[in-house]
Amino acid sequence: MATRSKLQFIILGLLAQENRTGYDLTQAFTDEIGEFWQAGHSQIYPLLARMQEQGLIDYERTVAGTKLEKKLYHITPAGRSALSTWIATPTPELAASKDEFVLKLYFIDSASDSRLPGMLREQLNVHIEKIAHLEMRRQLLFGSEAERQAHFGHFLILDHALQRERDYKQWLEGALRMIEKA
Amino acid sequence: MATRSKLQFIILGLLAQENRTGYDLTQAFTDEIGEFWQAGHSQIYPLLARMQEQGLIDYERTVAGTKLEKKLYHITPAGRSALSTWIATPTPELAASKDEFVLKLYFIDSASDSRLPGMLREQLNVHIEKIAHLEMRRQLLFGSEAERQAHFGHFLILDHALQRERDYKQWLEGALRMIEKA
DNA sequence: CCGCACATGTAAAGCGTTACATGATTGC
DNA sequence: GCAATCATGTAACGCTTTACATGTGCGG
Structure with missing residues (x-):
């Protein structure tokens, strides 16, 4: 029964919000939900085809300009039902981070490992930037x-991401203080 | 150059601590570092063979009882070097969670979605148990x-995991308070 | 007319999980 | 003797990333 990927549910969720093309969906993974999940177009297009075969989604062809075909996907009732079931299913356990x-x-x-201070400070910068971005x-x-x-x-989840990053920063700062004392 | 999996470095790190069999390594992913990474034996055995071909590790056959063969792996100088390089390499960016x-x-x-309170409370329990386990x-x-x-x-990282779970719990509690007010 | 964004795909290779498969050792 | 644990592998399938491949539309 394999991993039953969450990607298809993300796509269902995004299509429940509004109709989109494969390209739009790909963009969404950069702009909207890149914070929480990532996927490239080469994963999305084949999955869209499979989901359409399964009746979870469907599309209509539209044309931009004179030739350029777009497939504008929309969620079907079966898709809505699958999405709703997924959301209602208890989330058993979180994978390791x-x-x-x-x-x-x-x-x-060792707390006196010479590589530690550099590693911690470098990571601290990464998270400081992330915090700024999230804010x-x-x-x-x-x-x-x-x-x-x-x-x-x-x-809620944006708020959570922000809290998590602030916590990460505090942890790194605490670790730096610990090794400075030693 | 593909993803250059971290699993091989974990194995190098574990073998740098002490010599182990494939079975021992598999156990380590349950007992020791299961908190931070997971891997099954069917991923480990083939990787050990590949790493041995690459000269990062080597093994000697030992026998338990009269027949049961074990391959006791150890890290080579080349393996130590690869491990050290990996640790020293800046960690560019964290993947989505x-x-x-x-x-x-x-x-x-909607904050008044009827599924929300149940979902939040269920998740709260998961994290309360996790905190107890980590403590x-x-x-x-x-x-x-x-x-x-x-x-x-x-x-440091156990401490971090604990802080992270406490933060998660606080976030869930805060969300519950928000929807109760509404 | 040029470059960037729009738009859709396939291919290859490796990662990761679950299931299949086998056999020995140890303790009760 | 029987069960749990030790011990080592392979196979199938799906997920994920990177690279390959092609062509249109639009604004400057």
Whole structure:
């Protein structure tokens, strides 16, 4: 029964919001939900074809200009049903975080390892930039109370991402303090 | 050049600590580092063979009882060098977190969605249990200052995992308060 | 007319999970 | 003797990334 990828549900969710082309969906993984999930067009187009065969989605051809064909996909009732079922299904357990930096730390035994300060500071910069980026997006998307109400789930997870990054930053700063004392 | 999986470096790191069989390595992904990374034996055995061909590791056959062969792997100088290079390489960017629960939230638009309270509470339980588990491990592995000093990196990341889970819990509690007010 | 964005695909290679498959050792 | 654990592999399938491949539309 394999991994039953979440990608198809993301696509269903995005198509439930509005009709989109494969290209639009690809863009969404950069702009909208790149924070939470990633996928390239070479994964999306074949999956769209399979989902259409399964009746979860369908498309109509439209033409831009004189020749350029677009397939504008929309969700079917069966697709809506599958999406709804997925959302209602308990989320059993979270996978390991697979954070490469954390993994590297695992193999450093001594607090006085000469590589540690550089590694921690470099990572600190990465997260400081991430925080700035998330704060900007939060302001942009959810500056007003009305927008929070209209996309409450999105607001929640953006808020969560921001908290997580701030926590990560604090942890790195704490680690730096620990090794400085030693 | 493909993804250049991190798994091989984990194996190098584990073999740098002590010599192990494929079976031992598999166990390590349950006991020791299951918190941070996962891998099954069917991924490990073929990779060990490839790494041995590349000269990163080697093994000697040993026999338990009268017949049962074990391959006891050890890291080679080339393997140590590869491990060291990997650790020293800047960690460019973290992948998206791929948290399925967060993904589901993204598709919930309204704070009054009837599924929200149940989803949040269920997830809260998951994380409360995780916190308890991590606190136990922290106590078990790093109850004494000496143990923190001997495996500083491991201590740091366990501490980080714990902080992350506490943060997650607080976020869920905050979300629950928000929807109760509405 | 040039470059960038729009638009859609396929191919190759490796990663990762689940299932299939086999056999020995140890403790009860 | 039987079960749990030790021990090592292969196969099938799907996911994911990178690269290959092609062509249109639009604005300057």
